Amino acid sequence: MPVHRPGPIRPRRLFLVALLLTAFSLLHPAAASAAEVPEVPETPETTATPARGSAHMGMGVVAHDGQDGLPAGTRASQAEGVDVASYQGNVSWPTLWNSGVRWAYTKASEGTYYRNPYFSQQYTGSYDVGMIRGAYHFATPDTSSGATQADYFVDSGGGWYGDGRTLPGTLDIEWNPYGDACFGKSQSAMVTWIRDFLNQYKARTGRHAVIYTATNWWTQCTGNYGGFSANPLWIARYASTAGTLPAGWSTYTMWQYTSSGPTVGDHDRFNGALDRVQALAGG
Known part of the structure; x- marks a missing residue:
C-alpha cells in the first residue's frame, strides 16, 4: 500500500x-x-517568614485554631487582663485601666537573641497605673536549651518579686512562626525541653512558671503530656469557651480569649476575681 507523505x-x-x-x-x-x-x-x-524576635503570644492561634465568638456574662467574676509585645509600641496604660483591665503580661524575651525594646514602658507602665503585672518569654526550642532560655528570660526582666503585684513569669510555648510547628523536636524531646526550662526558672525565682499554650499544639508537639499540672495553665482559645484543656489540668488559671479585643493587646480573663490574681502574685 502506498504511503502518503505530506508535502512541504x-x-x-x-x-x-x-x-x-x-x-x-x-x-x-x-x-x-x-x-x-x-x-x-x-x-x-x-x-x-517573620523576622526573628517578632513572635508574640497567640501568633499562631488564629492561623491554626481560628477565632470564633467571644465569651459573655463572665467578666464580673473573671478579672480582665491583656498581654502586649513590642509591636504595640508605647501602650496607653491609663486607657486600659479605665476600660477595666487589672492585670497585664509583657513580652520580655525570645530565644537568647531578643529583648523587647519597649519592655520598660510596658512592664513598668502597667505597674504604675495600679495593675498586677508579669513578663513572658517566647520559646524557641530549636535555638538553645530550655535551661539556657530560662536564664536569659530571668536576666531580661522575667524574674519574680515578692511585692504582691508581680506575677510569676510565663513560658509561651506554641506554634513556631519561623519553621516547623514543633521546632523540629520529637514529642519526648519537647517535653524534656519544657521541663528543663521550668526547673531552671523555679531554681532562679522560687516560683512555678505559668505555661501558655493551645491544646492543639500541646497535643501535636508533646503527645498531650500530662505531667506539668503544678504549673498554672494559661490556655489560648479564641472562642466562646476555653474548650478542652491539655492533659493534666482540670482547670485553667488564665484564658486568652481573643486577639481582637476592644483595646490594645490580646485580651485575657483570669479564672477568678481580682483577689485570685493577687493570690497568684503573692505566691
Missing part, C-alpha cells in the same frame, strides 16, 4: 497562519498576554 508547507499557507495569529492577538490581548506569561503559583519558598 507552502509559503502562502505560512502567511495565512501568521495573519490569523496576529488577528487573534489583536482581538484578544489578555489571552495572548496570559499565554506569554504563565501564572506562577505561590509556594512555601515565596511566602514571607
